[in-house]
Amino acid sequence: MAPPLAPVAAGAPAHLLPPSWKTQVTAWLAEDTPSFDYAGFVVGDTPRTATLWAKAAGVLAGRPFFDEVFAQCGCAVEWHVEEGADVAGSEGDGKVRAATVTGPARGILLGERVALNTLARCSGIATRSRDLVSKVRAAGYTGALAGTRKTTPGFRLVEKYGMLVGGADAHRMDLSAMVMLKDNHVWSRGSIADAVAAARAVAGFSVKVEVEVQSEAEADEAIAAGADVVMLDNFTGDGVKVAARSLKQRWSGKRQFLLEVSGGLKADNVAPYVCQDVDIISTSSIHQGVPHVDFSLKIEH
Incomplete structure (x- = not known):
C-alpha cells in the first residue's frame, strides 16, 4: 500500500471538519441509547482501560469521530497509529494495537459500538480509495480519482473524509x-x-x-x-x-x-x-x- 496521507500544508485531515459535525456524533449516541442504559448499570463508573485492536489489513481513518464519541461518553483516547497509516500488515498477518481508551467502564461500553462502526466504515472507504488510486497511478494516470455523491444519508461527512484520507x-x-x-x-x-x-x-x-x-x-x-x-x-x-x-x-x-x-x-x-x-x-x-x-x-x- 501507499504511505500514509501527508498533512496538507499546516493542517491535518481533521481540520477540514465543520463546527457542526459533533452534533452528528450526539445523534449517533442518542440512536444507540435512546433511553435507559441497562448494561451500563451493571458495570458502573469504575475506571477502566481498553485497547483498540486493528484485526485486518487496511488504512486507518476516522480518528476524529472515534475521539468525539468517547469524549461525549467521558473517556479519553490515546492513539498509537497515525491517521492514514496501514494497519495489520499487507497480508493481515497480525492485529495491531491502534489506540488506548481510558475512562469509566460505563462510558467505554456506551461508546464502543458507535465508535467501532464509524471507524470500521471510514477505514474501509480509505482502504478502497487508496487501493484504486494506486492502481490508476500504476497505469500512468495523473488526473483525479474521485468519489461520487452516492453516499449514505446522515453519514456523508464520514464517507467523504475517508475518501480524502485514502488519497481520492x-x-x-x-x-x-x-x-x-x-x-x-x-x-x-x-x-x-x-x-x-x-x-x-x-x-x-x-x-x-x-x-x-x-x-x-x-x-x-x-x-x-x-x-x-x-x-x-x-x-x-x-x-x-x-x-x-x-x-x-x-x-x-x-x-x-x-x-x-x-x-x-x-x-x-x-x-x-x-x-x-x-x-x-x-x-x-x-x-x-x-x-x-x-x-x-x-x-x-
Whole structure:
C-alpha cells in the first residue's frame, strides 16, 4: 500500500471538519441509547482501560469521530497509529494495537459500538480509495480519482473524509457545491444549452457547472454553452479515449474545460479508461459496497 496521507500544508485531515459535525456524533449516541442504559448499570463508573485492536489489513481513518464519541461518553483516547497509516500488515498477518481508551467502564461500553462502526466504515472507504488510486497511478494516470455523491444519508461527512484520507478526491459534497446537470435536468429544461444558461444565471462566477453527456456531439454543445466540466457518462474505454482526444484538440485555445469519466468504474475495469486527456475519473466503488476494516475494543482485566 501507499504511505500514509501527508498533512496538507499546516493542517491535518481533521481540520477540514465543520463546527457542526459533533452534533452528528450526539445523534449517533442518542440512536444507540435512546433511553435507559441497562448494561451500563451493571458495570458502573469504575475506571477502566481498553485497547483498540486493528484485526485486518487496511488504512486507518476516522480518528476524529472515534475521539468525539468517547469524549461525549467521558473517556479519553490515546492513539498509537497515525491517521492514514496501514494497519495489520499487507497480508493481515497480525492485529495491531491502534489506540488506548481510558475512562469509566460505563462510558467505554456506551461508546464502543458507535465508535467501532464509524471507524470500521471510514477505514474501509480509505482502504478502497487508496487501493484504486494506486492502481490508476500504476497505469500512468495523473488526473483525479474521485468519489461520487452516492453516499449514505446522515453519514456523508464520514464517507467523504475517508475518501480524502485514502488519497481520492471527494468530488462535490452536496447539491450546493457545484451545478451538476444530468440527463433528467437536460430533458426537463429542453436542451443542454438552455440548461447551462439557466444555471449560469443563478450560480454566478464562483460555482462550477458540470454537464453529463452521452455523446461527443452533446459534449460539444455543453462546451460551447460554457460548461466548466463535461462528464462522459457510460462510454466504453475506447470511446472515451477517442472522444477525449477529439474534444481536447478541437477546443484547444478556444474554451477551458475539464473532462470527467464515470459510469460503473471499479478496480477490475478502470484500466481501459486511463488516458491523459481525461482529467477526472469518478466512481462510487470506493465508497459503496466497501468491506469494513475489522476493529475490536477490549477492556483490560
